[in-house]
Amino acid sequence: MKRNNLSGKELSWLIRRHGIEMTHLSKGSHIASVLSVADIIGVLYAEIINVDPSNPKSEERDYFVLSKGHAGAAIYAALAEMGFFDRSILKTHYQDGSILSGHVSHKEVPGVDASTGSLGHGLSYAVGMALALKKQGRNNKVYVVLGDGECDEGAVWEAALMANEYCLKNIIAIIDRNQMQSLDFTENTAKLEPLADKWRAFNWNVINVNGHDHEALRLSLEKAQGSVAPTIIIADTIKGKGISFMELNILWHYRFPHPGQEYDQALQELKDQKPETVNDPYEVIGK
Amino acid sequence: MRTTFVDVLIKRASNNKNIHIVTGDLGFGVLQPFIDQLPSQYVNAGIAEQNMMSMAGGMASMGLIPVAYSIGNFPTMRCYEQIRNDVCYYNANVKIVCIGGGFTYGSLGMSHHATEDIAIMRALPNMHVFTPSDRIEAEFLVNKMFDIEKPVYLRLERDSEFNLHAKNCYFEIGVPAIMRFANAKEAILSYGNIASVALEISEKFSNESFNLDSYSMPCLKPINEEKMIAFLQKYDAIYTLEEHSIIGGLSSIISDIIAHNGLQTRLYSFAIQDHLCSDVGNQEYLRKVNNIDFPSVYRAIKGYRK
Numbered sequence A: 001m002k003r004n005n006l007s008g009k010e011l012s013w014l015i016r017r018h019g020i021e022m023t024h025l026s027k028g029s030h031i032a033s034v035l036s037v038a039d040i041i042g043v044l045y046a047e048i049i050n051v052d053p054s055n056p057k058s059e060e061r062d063y064f065v066l067s068k069g070h071a072g073a074a075i076y077a078a079l080a081e082m083g084f085f086d087r088s089i090l091k092t093h094y095q096d097g098s099i100l101s102g103h104v105s106h107k108e109v110p111g112v113d114a115s116t117g118s119l120g121h122g123l124s125y126a127v128g129m130a131l132a133l134k135k136q137g138r139n140n141k142v143y144v145v146l147g148d149g150e151c152d153e154g155a156v157w158e159a160a161l162m163a164n165e166y167c168l169k170n171i172i173a174i175i176d177r178n179q180m181q182s183l184d185f186t187e188n189t190a191k192l193e194p195l196a197d198k199w200r201a202f203n204w205n206v207i208n209v210n211g212h213d214h215e216a217l218r219l220s221l222e223k224a225q226g227s228v229a230p231t232i233i234i235a236d237t238i239k240g241k242g243i244s245f246m247e248l249n250i251l252w253h254y255r256f257p258h259p260g261q262e263y264d265q266a267l268q269e270l271k272d273q274k275p276e277t278v279n280d281p282y283e284v285i286g287k
Numbered sequence B: 001m002r003t004t005f006v007d008v009l010i011k012r013a014s015n016n017k018n019i020h021i022v023t024g025d026l027g028f029g030v031l032q033p034f035i036d037q038l039p040s041q042y043v044n045a046g047i048a049e050q051n052m053m054s055m056a057g058g059m060a061s062m063g064l065i066p067v068a069y070s071i072g073n074f075p076t077m078r079c080y081e082q083i084r085n086d087v088c089y090y091n092a093n094v095k096i097v098c099i100g101g102g103f104t105y106g107s108l109g110m111s112h113h114a115t116e117d118i119a120i121m122r123a124l125p126n127m128h129v130f131t132p133s134d135r136i137e138a139e140f141l142v143n144k145m146f147d148i149e150k151p152v153y154l155r156l157e158r159d160s161e162f163n164l165h166a167k168n169c170y171f172e173i174g175v176p177a178i179m180r181f182a183n184a185k186e187a188i189l190s191y192g193n194i195a196s197v198a199l200e201i202s203e204k205f206s207n208e209s210f211n212l213d214s215y216s217m218p219c220l221k222p223i224n225e226e227k228m229i230a231f232l233q234k235y236d237a238i239y240t241l242e243e244h245s246i247i248g249g250l251s252s253i254i255s256d257i258i259a260h261n262g263l264q265t266r267l268y269s270f271a272i273q274d275h276l277c278s279d280v281g282n283q284e285y286l287r288k289v290n291n292i293d294f295p296s297v298y299r300a301i302k303g304y305r306k
Helices: A007-024 A031-048 A069-082 A087-092 A122-133 A152-167 A195-199 A214-224 A260-272 A279-283 B002-015 B031-038 B051-060 B076-090 B117-122 B135-147 B195-207 B225-233 B251-262 B281-287 B294-305
Strands: A063-064 A142-145 A170-178 A205-210 A230-237 B019-023 B040-044 B064-071 B095-099 B129-130 B151-155 B177-180 B188-190 B213-216 B219-223 B237-245 B266-272
Touching: A007 A031, A007 A069, A007 A087, A007 A214, A007 A260, A007 A279, A007 B129, A031 A069, A031 A142, A031 A170, A031 A214, A063 A069, A063 A122, A069 A087, A069 A142, A069 B177, A122 A142, A122 A170, A122 B051, A122 B076, A152 B051, A195 A205, A205 A214, A214 A230, B002 B019, B002 B031, B002 B135, B002 B188, B019 B051, B051 B064, B051 B076, B076 B117, B117 B129, B117 B151, B117 B219, B117 B237, B117 B251, B129 B135, B135 B151, B177 B195, B188 B195, B188 B251, B195 B213, B195 B237, B219 B251, B225 B251, B237 B251, B237 B294, B251 B266, B266 B294
Parallel strands: A063 A142, A142 A170, A170 A230, A205 A230, B019 B040, B019 B064, B064 B095, B095 B151, B129 B151, B188 B213, B188 B237, B237 B266
Antiparallel strands: B129 B219, B177 B213
């Protein structure tokens, strides 16, 4: 359900724009993960998830768990743009005294349901939420975004077993399949392929999609609504998507856009992609 | 204690549909009455403690009251980070129940000795640590556990063969509970099934006209520091006896309070020394090889008192 005036395209661009600014200011890590998941979060929040910024704890809302908590900047940016809190707070990300830690924390951040950062917790937490909702006879959905490297964690597969056991069709999980993890490509680390078959073998409803194609993302998320099994959407993405020199380069799992050429070029490339209908927030409110 | 736990659990869960038992595929026989009477409030999470604990956190976020149940180290160490991040950080209304504290499952081997659980669970912010010594304490603590809408760790063991407390004994969170009181100058403190050994020792000394008060500690966290200081000041010497590592348990609690407050009370600790026990034998035998059985502790205290 759409609660703001932004489209998925607009929100995704804003997530990338904030992500560059936030990691630049904070000298923080994980910009490439923010860029790879930006379209997924953008479509989810602008067009799919039922949330109400004026009533973040509404009983009717859908729930969201960013299990790959290191992409926290993406969810903070989305929530700010959705109106959960003032976007000027984004600039405090990582800073002393801020409410916005590097990895996602629910404490004092309106709109965040679950704190994450240690991989392999989020899907299990979501299974608990979904099981409770089912027992309570409520129809709310629980959305989870996992990293592909995160699927190395055994607890992910414990959760996969249990979601199937309890027929938790109210779980819609999305894997940000950017092929890269902390030190290397996933297929050079602990081969995940055939990933879709693995989830299929656990009796999940598996949907493959291009994770940067908004129309395809929207369709797959809508399709998942009617599933009789828990859904996993494997969204093929490019780590660092949108900034040419960050794409598919492991360095950008850690490096922040340094002042000068890196920051300037990243900004220029982003500006070239900006939807006409959206304003660059940093041109309005300054840095 | 197990039966007491299940009886009280059924009573509370019958009146509160939010209470759910979430077992890590353990509790054969023990949980059957619950399953029979309240099947819709029963979840078997399989042999997957990490998922079980995060799941319990998620259930609590929706207003349910999960009681995560397993044995030995499985509901604590195996999923420690899940407890820290997904339960304690939220101050979630999750109960963690361990059957088989200490050497309860002695003969099963080292993997089944829960002898560092108090140390690690005490270290978790927001966590309560309940350690009943007999059925009366168990009944009090299981009820208390549901009255407190916060994380609680409940360490259950075998029942003692006899009641350690008078029926009308007064229990309070974080202070010692009287087992035997004769206004002595020294006291022995214990928790869990081995508190029965502490009581026997104090009775033996009283027959030798050498008084030793004895107390159990039903709750090791939170500690009522103010009352504990007053308690310790009454005594010249305190003996702690526990079926747990010397690191991080009751001995550490008491020595912290003595040191932080400059108390003059002498402390003697009986606990498992810093090792993993590879000896094979039942609870009684393993107490003996670890010098925390009746004769060892009795002899040692007698030696200190000379």
